Amino acid sequence: MRELSVYYCNKCGFYAYFQLPKNAVCHHCNIPLTRLDMNHRDFTSLSYEARDRLITLKMIEAVPSLTNRITAPEKLYEQRKLVGALTQQILELEAENSKLNETLEWMHATIWDELKKKQALKEEIRRFKALIPPADKDVQQQLAEY
Numbered sequence: 001m002r003e004l005s006v007y008y009c010n011k012c013g014f015y016a017y018f019q020l021p022k023n024a025v026c027h028h029c030n031i032p033l034t035r036l037d038m039n040h041r042d043f044t045s046l047s048y049e050a051r052d053r054l055i056t057l058k059m060i061e062a063v064p065s066l067t068n069r070i071t072a073p074e075k076l077y078e079q080r081k082l083v084g085a086l087t088q089q090i091l092e093l094e095a096e097n098s099k100l101n102e103t104l105e106w107m108h109a110t111i112w113d114e115l116k117k118k119q120a121l122k123e124e125i126r127r128f129k130a131l132i133p134p135a136d137k138d139v140q141q142q143l144a145e146y
């Protein structure tokens with residue numbers, strides 16, 4: 001009887017054991033599986049986690065553009081991906097923060113402007129009041145409301 005070989009799918013990571021290479025086809029992707037360069041007994045003596053790691057590394061190796069960038073084990077790559085995602089998030093939050101600060105500055109400037117205008121108006125009213133003769137009580141009453 002022929003010995004079983006380990007085959008895996010480069011695309012989805014599915015793996016299975018076959019005697020004949022012609023049977024080694026991925027049920028999910030419908031593409032031929034790749035033979036793993038490790039015998040069946042050694043492979044099955046690995047833990048499920050170790051098998052996953054091995055197949056994952058093989059999958060990464062199968063993509064040339066990835067192999068150029070990834071030389072560290074999969075776990076490190078995952079950490080770098082996480083760091084990358086977090087860094088991106090921080091940058092987005094920083095951008096949002098600076099936008100909020102700009103809005104706040106603009107609001108400050110606008111309020112300050114309004115206050116100055118109001119102050120100038122008060123000043124003007126005060127000068128008008130000084131011009132009005134004391135007899136004209138009606139107008140003085142009206143202006144007092146300001």
Ligand SMILES: [Zn+2]
Nearest residue numbers: 009012026029
């Ligand atoms: Zn597949």
